[in-house]
Amino acid sequence: MIVLYTDGVTEAYNSHRKQYGLERLCEIVSRNCHKSAQEIRQVVIDDVRRHIGEQKVADDITLVVLKQR
DSSP states (O other), X not given: OEEEEOHHHHTOBOTTSOBXXXXXXXXXXXXXXXXXXXXXXXXXXXXXXXXXXXXXOOSXXXXXXXXXX
């Protein structure tokens, strides 16, 4: 599996000024590695949205997940 992302994913801040972070991204991808690439992408996007809550997105967020069939 290959996961490509911009820093807008890992540097997404919540209301407490805590970044989403690379560790959290890796953890969520690992926990969902049995799912399809599209499902993993959606799980990550949903988790980032939960993390930032009502905060305004300050940077672009790009995420590509590739898996071999």
